[in-house]
Amino acid sequence: MSRSLSGKRVAFLVTDGFEQVELTGPKEALEQAGAKVEILSSQAGTVKGWNHDKPADDFEVHRTFEQAKNEDYDAVVLPGGVQNSDTIRLDKGAQHIVNLINGQNKPIAVICHGGWLLISAKLVTGKTLTSYKTLKDDLVNAGADWVDEAVVVDGNLISSRQPDDIPAFNEQLIKALSA
Template sequence: MQNLTGKSIAIVATNGFEQSELEVPLKTLREAGATVHVVAPEAGEIKGWNKTDWGNAVTVDKTVDSVSADDYDAIVLPGGQMNPDLLRVQPKVLDLIKAFWNQKKVVAAVCHAPWLLVETGIIKGRKVTSYASIRTDVINAGGLWEDSEVVADQGLITSRKPDDLPAFCNKIAEEILEGLHERRAA
């Protein structure tokens, strides 16, 4: 993993996030030197989903209301079925994701989190992947879906599942270090 000292990353999630899809990027990116905040609609703690049952709680560092894309270099969106489904009906979350995109910063989504990219319209015309069960949703929203462990398209990073997390985290670091993705059309 490349050195991310001086870089800041927001991981946006709520209850029902896939445990490993929040915890692995959180640990990996912090170990690389980045400042990483868990951001949620609510303060306190959010509880993960660990494969077949409720998992561990994670402390929320900041609420969606208290952060801005201006404060970070990237946004990471963990999957799980519940988490992105709950987040995609929250306008402030969608606005935050769009703000990262409009500022040409890194937007990374794994598993079911590309639902959030569908909801924001970001996915249209972009090369992406996702968990297989939402492939049709992604394609219907104009995403150029492929079955790969990690897909990057001008700072938009997507992966399929927990097994892809090492490649996902490495690609996040690589894309952050590239800087703003100025060639990307909004």
């Protein structure tokens, strides 16, 4: 992953309860490749990551969903985590951002339970995606073609199943941003 992403900006959309490694793993890879990363959330201040079912670290929120401008970002990353994903999917600001980014055909990278936001934003119909296995029915019922693979790229959508897939996820995200 030696591609330079200098000048690229990536937004991570989260609320409390995101799977911490699904933020920190891609964030570190993007920053090492030269990208600037910002954490966006519904509220200013900090958001709390989780290590599966246990609270973990706090992270600074750079902007709220309402303060964010889609033209400021070259891609969006949606970490999973059940609590985060169940909350963020209902947030109209988060839905608005992913719809704008999608409309500009910029990469939207989603891992684990993060696909719930794409379902609520009505972006999965006719798309091939993967996710954590418990989201399979939700994605299929929303019109997606679900596959059990480490990483799937369908147009501007990049999806992965779980933390074990983060290296493949990072590689595809960096590749998409390098294009």
